[in-house]
Structures are given as C-alpha cells and as structure tokens.
Amino acid sequence: xxxxxxxxxxxxxxxxxxxxxxxxxxxxxxxxxxxxxxxxxxxxxxxxxxxxxxxxxxxxxxxxxxxxxxxxxxxxxxxxxxxxxxxxxxxxxxxxxxxxxxxxxxxxxxxxxxxxxxxxxxxxxxxxxxxxxxxxxxxxxxxxxxxxxxxxxxxxxxxxxxxxxxxxxxxxxxxxxxxxxxxxxxxxxxxxxxxxxxxxxxxxxxxxxxxxxxxxxxxxxxxxxxxxxxxxxxxxxxxxxxxxxxxxxxxxxxxxxxxxxxxxxxxxxxxxxxxxxxxxxxxxxxxxxxxxxxxxxxxxxxxxxxxxxxxxxxxxxxxxxxxxxxxxxxxxxxxxxxxxxxxxxxxxxxxxxxxxxxxxxxxxxxxxxxxxxxxxxxxxxxxxxxxxxxxxxxxxxxxxxxxxxxxxxxxxxxxxxxxxxxxxxxxxxxxxxxxxxxxxxxxxxxxxxxxxxxxxxxxxxxxxxxxxxxxxxxxxxxxxxxxxxxxxxxxxxxxxxxxxxxxxxxxx
Amino acid sequence: xxxxxxxxxxxxxxxxxxxxxxxxxxxxxxxxxxxxxxxxxxxxxxxxxxxxxxxxxxxxxxxxxxxxxxxxxxxxxxxxxxxxxxxxxxxxxxxxxxxxxxxxxxxxxxxxxxxxxxxxxxxxxxxxxxxxxxxxxxxxxxxxxxxxxx
Ligand SMILES: Cc1cc2nc3c(=O)[nH]c(=O)nc-3n(C[C@H](O)[C@H](O)[C@H](O)COP(=O)(O)OP(=O)(O)OC[C@H]3O[C@@H](n4cnc5c(N)ncnc54)[C@H](O)[C@@H]3O)c2cc1C
Ligand code: SF4
Numbered sequence: 121x122x123x124x125x126x127x128x129x130x131x132x133x134x135x136x137x138x139x140x141x142x143x144x145x146x147x148x149x150x151x152x153x154x155x156x157x158x159x160x161x162x163x164x165x166x167x168x169x170x171x172x173x174x175x176x177x178x179x180x181x182x183x184x185x186x187x188x189x190x191x192x193x194x195x196x197x198x199x200x201x202x203x204x205x206x207x208x209x210x211x212x213x214x215x216x217x218x219x220x221x222x223x224x225x226x227x228x229x230x231x232x233x234x235x236x237x238x239x240x241x242x243x244x245x246x247x248x249x250x251x252x253x254x255x256x257x258x259x260x261x262x263x264x265x266x267x268x269x270x271x272x273x274x275x276x277x278x279x280x281x282x283x284x285x286x287x288x289x290x291x292x293x294x295x296x297x298x299x300x301x302x303x304x305x306x307x308x309x310x311x312x313x314x315x316x317x318x319x320x321x322x323x324x325x326x327x328x329x330x331x332x333x334x335x336x337x338x339x340x341x342x343x344x345x346x347x348x349x350x351x352x353x354x355x356x357x358x359x360x361x362x363x364x365x366x367x368x369x370x371x372x373x374x375x376x377x378x379x380x381x382x383x384x385x386x387x388x389x390x391x392x393x394x395x396x397x398x399x400x401x402x403x404x405x406x407x408x409x410x411x412x413x414x415x416x417x418x419x420x421x422x423x424x425x426x427x428x429x430x431x432x433x434x435x436x437x438x439x440x441x442x443x444x445x446x447x448x449x450x451x452x453x454x455x456x457x458x459x460x461x462x463x464x465x466x467x468x469x470x471x472x473x474x475x476x477x478x479x480x481x482x483x484x485x486x487x488x489x490x491x492x493x494x495x496x497x498x499x500x501x502x503x504x505x506x507x508x509x510x511x512x513x514x515x516x517x518x519x520x521x522x523x524x525x526x527x528x529x530x531x532x533x534x535x536x537x538x539x540x541x542x543x544x545x546x547x548x549x550x551x552x553x554x555x556x557x558x559x560x561x562x563x564x565x566x567x568x569x570x571x572x573x574x575x576x577x578x579x580x581x582x583x584x585x586x587x588x589x590x591x592x593x594x595x596x597x598x599x600x601x602x603x604x605x606x607x608x609x610x611x612x613x614x615x616x617x618x619x620x621x622x623x624x625x626x627x628x
Numbered sequence: 629x630x631x632x633x634x635x636x637x638x639x640x641x642x643x644x645x646x647x648x649x650x651x652x653x654x655x656x657x658x659x660x661x662x663x664x665x666x667x668x669x670x671x672x673x674x675x676x677x678x679x680x681x682x683x684x685x686x687x688x689x690x691x692x693x694x695x696x697x698x699x700x701x702x703x704x705x706x707x708x709x710x711x712x713x714x715x716x717x718x719x720x721x722x723x724x725x726x727x728x729x730x731x732x733x734x735x736x737x738x739x740x741x742x743x744x745x746x747x748x749x750x751x752x753x754x755x756x757x758x759x760x761x762x763x764x765x766x767x768x769x770x771x772x773x774x775x776x777x778x
Contacts, residue, residue: 176769178761181672181749184679191679201734265771294775298768299761306765307772419764444759445748449741454653454725455718459660459756462748466757489682552730 125331139367144212146592147373148313153616155324167209175304183303211314222602257291266297268420277520283429344588376561381492399482402560409517417441434477474509477601
C-alpha cells in the first residue's frame with residue numbers, strides 16, 4: 121500500500137517491526153528482504169511516487185523538480201565546488217541513475233578487509249548477495265539496438281590506442297536506448313528499485329508513506345525506537361501532518377548526505393567522531409569531443425562501454441549524452457554566436473566523463489532551515505588524477521578523429537590537436553580552475569569493527585545504539601572507484617539477512 | 629504525465645534581470661523567432677528557484693538584485709543592468725564572469741547555469757540545434773514492445 125500526501129488525512133502514529141527511511145538503492149532492498157522474511161515493514165520516503173508512464177515526457181525541468189532533491193541545486197562547497205545530485209522520489213537515486221552495475225572490485229574489498237577490519241567482505245562471501253541482487257535487477261549487457269554512436273566512438277579511440285574497454289553491464293530488461301535514464305526511464309527498461317524491489321515489497325505486504333520527511337530518530341539510552349517526521353505537500357512545501365513510527369528496528373537509508381544529517385540531528389552517540397566525515401564523491405570531469413561525423417548522442421543508451429585501462433590508477437571513463445541545457449554549461453563562453461555554435465556541434469559531439477577514485481574527503485554539516493550542507497577538499501593527488509583523466513580522454517577523442525576537444529578548465533577550454541594535450545600540464549592549472557560534478561556520494565557513516573574509528577559495525581548497526589542500522593552509500597569505508605549501486609544493494613541485502621536472523625533479540 | 633503548475637513567481641525586478649541576461653548569454657540568431665520566450669523563462673525559472681533550499685534561494689534572489697542594481701560599481705553610470713544598452717550589458721556580464729573576486733565569478737557561473745538550463749529547455753531552441761527527442765521516444769517505446777513480444 122502506498123500512502124501519499126493526498127490520501128493522508130490525519131497525523132500518523134503506527135507501530136511495526138522495521139521502519140526504513142528512504143526507498144533508494146539501500147532502502148528498497150532492505151525493506152523488500154525483510155517484508156519477504158515475514159516482518160511488518162514501513163518505508164518512509166520524502167519524495168513522491170511516479171510510474172513509468174509519468175516519465176513519458178521530455179520536459180526536463182519538470183522532471184528535475186519532481187525527481188531531484190532541491191531542484192538539483194546541491195553543491196559540496198570547496199575549492200573547487202562540486203555540483204552533486206541526489207534523487208528524491210520513490211526509488212531514490214536509482215530512479216534517475218544510469219543503471220551501470222559493477223561488483224565491488226576485489227582490490228577494494230581487500231582494502232576493507234586489511235585496513236578497515238572487515239574480514240567477512242570477501243568476494244566469495246559477498247557472491248551470494250551480489251547474485252541475489254543481479255537476478256532481481258536484471259544485470260545484463262546492453263542490447264545492440266540500444267547502443268549509440270558516441271559509445272562506439274569512445275571504443276574506437278580507446279582500441280586504437282590499445283586501451284582496455286569493457287562492455288558495460290546495466291540493470292535493465294530490454295532497455296532500448298531512449299537515453300532518458302536520468303529523468304526516469306520511460307519504457308520500464310531500466311530496473312531501478314522503483315520497478316523491481318518496490319513492487320516486490322508491496323506484494324509482500326509492505327507499506328510506504330511518501331512525501332514524508334523524517335526529522336528525527338527516536339533514541340533513548342542505547343536503543344532506537346522508531347522515527348518522527350512530517351508529511352509535506354511537494355508543491356506548496358506546506359507541512360500537513362505529523363508522523364510517528366514505533367519500530368523494533370530502524371534502518372536509515374537516506375543516502376550519504378541525508379543519513380548523517382538525520383543522525384546528527386538525532387544526536388546519535390558516536391565515539392569515533394566520524395559521523396558525517398569521510399565524505400567521498402568520485403569527482404567527475406566532463407570532456408567534450410567534436411567530430412565531423414554525425415553522432416546523435418541522444419539516440420542510444422548512456423555508457424555502453426567504459427575504458428578500464430586506468431582502473432588501477434583510479435580512473436574509469438565513459439560517455440554520457442547531455443541534454444542541451446546541461447551541455448551548454450560545459451562551455452565557459454557565451455554571447456553572440458553561442459546558439460549558432462550549439463547548432464553546429466550538438467549532433468556532432470561526444471560528451472565523456474572520467475570518474476576518479478578519490479582519496480580526498482569532505483564532511484556533512486547541519487545548516488539552518490533543516491538543510492544538510494556538504495564541504496569537500498580536493499587534494500593534490502586527486503587533482504593530478506583529474507588532470508590525467510582529462511588528458512587521457514582527450515587523447516582517446518583525438519585518436520577517434522576528433523576535430524576539437526572542449527576541456528573543463530576555465531582558463532583552457534579548447535584544444536585542437538593531440539599535441540596540444542600537453543597544454544593541460546603547461547598551463548599551471550589550479551584546482552579552482554576545474555569544473556567537477558558528482559552523483560556518487562559515499563562514506564559518511566563508515567562501517568568498521570572499531571567503535572573509535574567507525575560509526576557502524578560490519579552489519580550496519582550503530583556501535584552505540586542497538587536496533588538502529590544504516591544501509592546505504594554512507595556505509596562505505598573508502599571510495600570504490602566504480603559505479604556504486606550494486607555494492608550498496610549487496611551490502612543492504614546482507615544487512616537485511618542479518619536483521620532477519622537476529623530479529624528475536626529486538627523483541628525482548 | 630509529469631505536470632506541475634507553479635503558482636509562485638519570482639519578484640518582477642528579478643524576472644526582468646533574468647530575461648535581459650538570457651539575451652546576453654545566448655542571443656537568438658536572425659531568423660530564429662523566440663517571441664514569447666520571456667513568459668516561459670520566467671515561469672520555468674520560478675519553478676526551479678522555488679525548489680532550491682531557502683538560504684540558497686534568498687542568496688540567489690538578492691544576488692540577482694545586486695547584479696541588477698549596481699552596474700554603477702563597474703563604471704556604467706546609474707542605469708540598472710536591464711536598462712543598459714545590449715553592448716554595455718555584455719561588457720558588464722563579462723566583468724562579472726572574469727572578476728578577480730571569486731564570489732562574484734562563482735555567482736555569475738551559477739546564474740548563467742540556471743538561465744541556460746531554463747532557456748535551453750525551449751522547444752524552438754531544440755528544433756534549431758537539431759534535438760528532437762519525442763519521435764525517438766515514441767519509436768523506442770514501440771521497439772521495446774516488439775522485443776518483449778518476441
Ligand atoms: C544522475 C545519477 C546517475 C547515476 N548513475 C549511476 C549508475 O549508472 N550506476 C551506479 O551504480 N550508480 C549510479 N548513481 C549512483 C546511485 O544511484 C546511488 O549511489 C545510489 O542510488 C545511492 O543509494 P542510497 O540508498 O545511498 O541513496 P538513494 O538511492 O539516493 O536513496 C535515498 C532516498 O532516501 C530518501 N530520503 C533521504 N532523506 C530522507 C528523510 N529524512 N526522510 C525520508 N526520506 C529520505 C530520498 O528521498 C531518497 O529517495 C547515479 C546517481 C545519479 C543521481
Ligand atoms: S536508455 Fe532509455 S530505455 Fe534504456 S534504461 Fe535508459 S531511459 Fe530506459
């Protein structure tokens with residue numbers, strides 16, 4: 121059953137076995153597994169519920185307003201600022217993501233075992249959880265019908281240089297490449313939690329209250345007892361009703377920005393002082409290649425391939441089509457002739473991006489007006505990595521026949537030959553010259569065995585508060601260097617199994 | 629269909645600035661009829677800005693006013709931004725874009741980003757630059773039905 125601000129008519133005061141905050145990659149998975157295990161589960165989700173039919177629109181602004189938090193205006197402040205995007209709707213960020221799926225790389229799991237004391241997270245032990253998620257969300261290669269020219273160009277350039285290219289796996293069933301993943305899949309091809317875990321959760325008897333912002337976790341002593349929140353009208357932003365949920369177990373899955381914010385506001389005891397710290401972003405740099413051949417980037421799926429040659433250095437690269445309003449932001453210039461230039465390049469350009477496995481970190485703070493505020497300090501090593509990623513992507517474009525490459529640096533925004541790549545190093549660029557964005561926030565409630573160094577234990581339960589779990593991107597102890605949804609979902613499945621097995625302990 | 633009515637609108641003075649700035653950032657070339665764009669620019673910017681967090685929204689609105697009211701600080705006399713000649717508006721905008729004060733520069737980038745996102749969502753501009761996603765969407769929905777039938 122789904123309740124919305126329209127069909128809720130009074131304050132809510134409910135009891136259940138498990139209350140889950142958020143319905144994204146972490147929340148929907150935990151909720152479905154626990155509902156199927158026979159527990160009574162309530163999801164509280166701040167965003168609204170939309171269906172595949174609702175996404176059959178090309179009104180980008182409407183979609184941004186409805187599906188993204190704060191009209192996608194969020195920023196992690198620093199030098200440079202990093203633009204970040206979070207989903208706020210049923211399905212969370214999976215409703216608006218690109219669907220790429222990677223298992224957690226072995227090198228990362230090893231770091232987690234050795235450096236962070238998480239010996240159970242071996243590929244072998246995680247295998248069951250990955251398989252379970254992959255089956256549910258249809259992790260599969262891109263269909264030939266869905267591929268598009270920009271990905272073929274990337275592959276062509278990389279292969280010419282002898283760089284390793286990987287055909288991507290995506291959460292999809294008959295994805296046909298409409299290329300609207302980031303504003304909600306209009307065909308149902310993308311297997312977000314909205315069309316997989318949420319329907320299974322509802323079928324198992326689960327309840328969702330949408331338009332419900334959770335404001336506080338109810339903690340007394342060393343026990344959590346549920347949450348308090350409010351129902352908000354998404355159009356007028358008016359508070360309509362109060363919500364109180366009494367639960368034996370509470371699982372917070374609001375994402376790596378909102379979860380630490382909520383826990384800080386709830387005064388979670390935290391010996392490690394790590395709550396809200398260790399924010400990692402996979403900073404993402406955009407590089408645009410201009411080709412003589414027609415590209416029509418919007419006719420096909422995002423990132424059919426990724427260049428993985430530099431994975432060990434912490435760099436992976438792919439191409440993403442950008443709608444005109446977003447592509448226009450990639451150019452530091454404007455004025456007379458701008459529209460004519462857009463006309464000339466729009467169907468001849470490839471918009472690529474490099475994802476950086478970061479060692480920099482940031483923090484989530486509590487700002488006035490119920491607002492989370494993120495800060496992030498890009499370190500020199502990651503800045504150098506970003507420069508290298510831009511240089512490599514430019515090289516791939518030129519190898520594939522690009523006429524011009526547009527760079528994400530205000531002082532150096534265009535190069536026209538492969539030899540000019542060295543200008544990236546000659547220009548003495550500074551971090552503030554770099555334009556960065558991210559859609560992968562992680563790490564702000566990191567897991568670990570030592571309560572002095574981590575916020576939650578290896579199963580996601582808070583060290584100091586029993587019955588309070590975290591199961592979302594915030595649990596990662598380090599950056600993972602690949603698209604994170606599969607890791608989040610596998611860890612959330614593991615947490616759900618742990619809760620189900622130990623549930624009796626919370627009923628006493 | 630995702631449809632949303634915006635009852636909240638930006639203050640009149642702010643509307644004027646955004647429209648004037650749009651024509652500085654991406655003036656329509658001869659032959660591209662953009663009549664009536666002012667209305668959709670204002671409506672869509674209002675919808676977007678009212679989604680922003682309160683502090684950010686206030687900062688943005690007052691920043692836009694500062695941008696509108698103070699060409700005098702940059703040597704353009706007492707006229708407001710939207711009353712300057714097109715040439716002066718361009719020069720004034722350039723001064724913000726390349727200003728030594730990082731706050732002014734960053735503010736201009738934010739403002740430009742918002743205006744571009746809204747301006748470039750106009751279907752006439754899509755048509756002009758050759759972006760036509762609707763037939764593609766319809767065709768792909770049919771293709772998926774065929775694949776699933778198989
Ligand atoms: C545009 C975009 C593209 C991406 N592409 C990919 C990709 O291709 N592959 C990949 O692996 N990853 C991708 N990601 C990242 C991936 O989707 C996220 O990392 C993942 O969904 C995060 O899961 P989560 O559970 O932490 O949070 P989310 O999925 O964001 O879910 C959090 C949910 O909690 C809700 N919530 C937050 N606070 C509260 C509160 N106080 N009360 C009630 N509800 C609350 C939010 O509204 C939201 O619905 C992308 C992300 C974006 C934005
Ligand atoms: S490319 Fe289109 S069909 Fe495929 S997942 Fe994205 S939005 Fe859906």
